[in-house]
Amino acid sequence: MSVPISWYLLLAAALFAIGAIGALTRRNGIAIFLSIELMLNAANLTLAAYSRLLGDRAGQMVVFFVLAVAAAEAAVGLALFIGIFRLRRTIDVNRINLLRW
């Protein structure tokens, strides 16, 4: 007996929710970014599962593009983290608060 596709979808939904909660509650910038990566990969799992379900390879192709975009995002994001760490000596988002109301 094989695992039904709906299980993959539920797992992906759970991972996405965990990532979203993590992104909203964490204070360290890198931890927020990791949570966002988790959300992206949950979306990738959903795409792959649907692709299998539909018997259509387009979904798997989308996954490769999302992976590449996530890598580019990581490169730019980490550069920004280094930039702000040099100036403020912290990446705690609660203490990065020059700009407000």
Added chain:
Amino acid sequence: MNPEYSVSTAELASLAPEIVLTVGGSLLLLLEAFAPRLRRSFHWLGLAFVAAASWYVATLPAGPSFAGLIEASSLTAAFSQAVLLAAALGLLVAPGYLSRERLLAGEYPALLLWCAAGLLLLVRGVELLTLFVALELLSLCLYGLAGFHRRIASSAEAALKYFLMGAFVSAFLVYGIALVYGETGSTRIEGIAAALARGQGSPGLLLLGFLLLACGFAFKLSLVPFHAWAPDVYQGAPSPVVAFLSVAPKVASVVVLVRLVLLVAESPLGGKWPDLLALLAAASMLVGNLFALVQRDIKRMLAYSGIAHMGYVMIPLAAPGPHSWQPVLVYLVAYVLMNAGAFAIVTMIYGQPGEQHAISSLAGWGYRFPLLAGCLTVCMVSLAGVPPTAGFLGKYFVFLHAIEHGRLGLALIGIATSLIGVAFYLRVVYMLYMKPEVAAPEGFVIDFGGRVGAVIAAGGSLLLGIWPQRFLSWVAASFERL
């Protein structure tokens, strides 16, 4: 996928504007590495590439290309020209600021050109993956531009906030794409429309998918529940970047949002969508105008005013149909001119970078900078929507559309909030001319390019208001073949 698929030259030619911009950006980056002495001419070279892209956009044959992933039409051409106008203004005002801050480098025009390429793709894409890749291309360039002043903390902070919130929202966007693809079996807008018409897929998951997609683009537009980033980013990012960032991504994202809304509203799922958009529009107009009223910093004030303006742009979508495009285009062209113009002048007359751009320090400067203060006055009057300016023309068409299509309540909210808006826009003009000067401006640089940019933006806003016929016939021609 067809293994024998190959790209024909005709298809490559259909990407000519994007190719020109991408190659232009890469070339500027190479010049920065190998011929840094030419730095002073980089922005003019960038402008030449934007002009070439604009020419290619104007001559592009209509129709789909790349197996229907992107399309060209008179409609996409009109919006693309608005994006390129914003890119040209962003390039014109930058060199003065960058050389004043000793940041002049090829990276700035390169990132801006790549961002413009992403924006053009976003305008022309009719497939979800293409749209996602285009959105990420432009977003990544904008994160870099927002943090371009790397020696001051407020710029780095603005970039970081923009990045974290943008990445968070793009995860929602991908999940939305996954759900829509899974339930309809297609990522093309046409294919999705056909599947929706057949009643395929579970309505709950599809609705969730479309809501997540709409969130992604509403974030770029800074519509109200997704607006928190805008004031911080506008205040912290370098002013010439904001002149571009506050207008060009909005033009392209509006196009995608209109496509999505028309797709959903014409399907069996579409019942509640017009009301939802009316709610977003009303909330954006109210929050934007009310919060702008209490701001002391001109860049923050313009950020809240931008939120309100996107609310006005959403009004025609509360009664969606092919007729919604026209008021949206008129409003966006007016918005590009007046908002980019306002930030262009802010770039030049505030000598200090960083977080402080107090409206009160403008006192009496109207007599010190006669030309720029005049341009700023025109932009403010246009943003307030007072005739005879482009801003009035845009508001007139938007409200007319709402009244003609049974959205009287929304039009009334729009008119009431515009009246609130007059108060804070005219306060800037009052400060410029009616108050005695408190502090002499220092450290400012007013260069030729910046002056040209300010005059183009302010003159354009005024001309569209006084002689709208030519502009309106251009707009009407863009919609003839729909």
